[in-house]
Amino acid sequence: xxxxxxxxxxxxxxxxxxxxxxxxxxxxxxxxxxxxxxxxxxxxxxxxxxxxxxxxxxxxxxxxxxxxxxxxxxxxxxxxxxxxxxxxxxxxxx
Amino acid sequence: xxxxxxxxxxxxxxxxxxxxxxxxxxxxxxxxxxxxxxxxxxxxxxxxxxxxxxxxxxxxxxxxxxxxxxxxxxxxxxxxxxxxxxxxxxxxxxxxxxxxxxxxxxxxxxxxxxxxxxxxxxxxxxxxxxxxxxxxxxxxxxxxxxxxxxxxxxxxxxxxxxxxxxxxxxxxxxxxxxxxxxxxxxxxxxxxxxxxxxxxxxxxxxxxxxxxxxxxxxxxxxxxxxxxxxxxxxxxxxxxxxxxxxxxxxxxxxxxxxxxxxxxxxxxxxxxxxxxxxxxxxxxxxxxxxxxxxxxxxxxxxxxxxx
Numbered sequence: 390x391x392x393x394x395x396x397x398x399x400x401x402x403x404x405x406x407x408x409x410x411x412x413x414x415x416x417x418x419x420x421x422x423x424x425x426x427x428x429x430x431x432x433x434x435x436x437x438x439x440x441x442x443x444x445x446x447x448x449x450x451x452x453x454x455x456x457x458x459x460x461x462x463x464x465x466x467x468x469x470x471x472x473x474x475x476x477x478x479x480x481x482x483x
Numbered sequence: 484x485x486x487x488x489x490x491x492x493x494x495x496x497x498x499x500x501x502x503x504x505x506x507x508x509x510x511x512x513x514x515x516x517x518x519x520x521x522x523x524x525x526x527x528x529x530x531x532x533x534x535x536x537x538x539x540x541x542x543x544x545x546x547x548x549x550x551x552x553x554x555x556x557x558x559x560x561x562x563x564x565x566x567x568x569x570x571x572x573x574x575x576x577x578x579x580x581x582x583x584x585x586x587x588x589x590x591x592x593x594x595x596x597x598x599x600x601x602x603x604x605x606x607x608x609x610x611x612x613x614x615x616x617x618x619x620x621x622x623x624x625x626x627x628x629x630x631x632x633x634x635x636x637x638x639x640x641x642x643x644x645x646x647x648x649x650x651x652x653x654x655x656x657x658x659x660x661x662x663x664x665x666x667x668x669x670x671x672x673x674x675x676x677x678x679x680x681x682x683x684x685x686x687x688x689x690x691x692x693x694x695x696x697x698x699x700x701x702x703x704x705x706x707x708x709x710x711x712x713x714x715x716x717x718x719x720x721x722x723x724x725x726x727x728x729x730x731x732x733x734x735x736x737x738x739x740x741x742x743x744x745x746x747x748x749x750x751x752x753x754x755x756x757x758x759x760x761x762x763x764x765x766x767x768x769x770x771x772x773x774x775x776x777x778x779x780x781x782x783x784x785x786x787x788x789x790x
Contacts, residue, residue: 450696450755454688457695464698 391482398474406466412459419452490573492580500572507565511558515630518554534636552636559621559633589613600758601765603788608761615643616757623697623749627741634752635697637690644686647760651685651767658772666769689759696752700744708737 427445431438490497522535534551541547570586578584593616594609601608619634626632633639655663667678715732765787774784 446751447755447758450692450751453696454692457692457699460699461691461695464702 391478394478394482395475398478399471402466402470402474406463409459409463409466412462413456416453416456420449423448423452490575490579492573497573501569504565504569504572508562508569511561512625512628512630515555515558515625516628519551519630534631550636551631552633552639555625555630556618556622556633556639559618559625563617563621597761600761604768604785605761605765605787608764612757612761615760616753619643619693619756620750620753623753624746626697626701626745626749632697632701632749634693634749635701637694640693641686641690643693643756644690647689647763648686650760651763654764654767655769657776658769659776662769662772685763689756693752693756696748700741700748703744704737704741707740708733711736 423445427441430441434441518537519535522537536548536550537554538549539546540549567586570582570589572582573580574583574586578587590609590613593613594606597609597612598606622633622639624632626635667682668675669678711732712730715730719731720727768787770785770787777784
């Protein structure tokens with residue numbers, strides 16, 4: 390009984406972690422847009438290259454935040470949650 | 484600076500101090516490596532774990548842990564202090580050594596960055612911003628030596644973010660507590676919970692951004708390392724003797740990837756953390772309210788020059 394419950398729980402945690410990483414789509418599209426626009430801007434005004442590049446990298450790093458939230462949720466689900474839920478399950482079955 | 488004689492760079496005393504400062508840079512890091520080797524448990528296969536806990540101090544509410552991230556960040560602080568003392572050793576009014584030129588270059592760059600982003604009112608913030616940037620960058624880069632980087636621990640980055648949050652709040656309260664409280668209910672009172680969440684979101688997002696970037700790099704490095712170990716065991720396991728046991732495919736590729744995940748990402752996040760600190764603090768000051776309060780107390784008006 391405990392083994393079955395544990396197996397279901399770990400599988401669901403894995404699925405949840407995978408679903409959390411869907412958050413990676415948004416920053417991917419957003420950063421792609423940012424880089425595309427930066428390339429256009431450099432093409433139009435090549436003398437602004439250093440300014441545009443530093444602003445773009447800054448913006449990309451900030452846009453990445455939402456993806457990182459998803460990553461942190463996934464990491465918590467994989468590495469932290471099993472320890473907590475295993476204890477709860479053992480108590481419940483006892 | 485007072486007029487001082489040009490130091491004798493070749494003299495024995497000068498050199499001894501130099502060697503002592505170089506030792507101050509290197510020894511803490513070596514001590515960290517020794518500690519890590521002594522405390523790492525023997526294990527098989529891939530292990531992605533948080534910071535090792537070296538020892539616990541019993542305390543009333545909850546035991547205080549002295550973990551790898553604390554020890555490593557103190558080692559980094561001592562090393563940076565040694566580096567600063569080394570660069571400023573033998574300063575003269577007229578630059579005589581190469582290291583003085585380098586130190587001056589760092590200080591000038593940093594003060595220009597602060598002045599460009601925060602304006603003249605915050606001109607003295609250079610040392611604080613440089614300290615945040617240097618500590619963050621070197622803490623992230625320490626993982627190149629095989630040590631756990633302190634910024635990969637959410638407690639460390641959250642500590643820095645709370646420090647920045649206190650500074651932001653200090654400047655927000657300059658306009659008066661009542662004005663700040665009223666500001667939460669603008670533009671309409673329904674927005675109050677959202678404004679409150681927005682206030683708290685600043686330190687949380689700063690901490691998680693830095694921590695997530697460093698941690699994801701570390702996790703990806705560990706996964707690639709273990710994958711290459713398994714691959715070389717299967718492909719090159721037939722080689723005789725010790726050669727068969729060695730993970731030969733791990734030579735090279737992880738180093739190339741670590742240029743992005745460890746070096747670029749670490750330095751980038753240090754810059755971004757410092758940049759966000761500057762922008763948030765400089766943007767927090769309510770100039771109109773503050774000047775109105777100062778006028779009531781018959782104090783001169785403050786203006787932020789050319790941000």
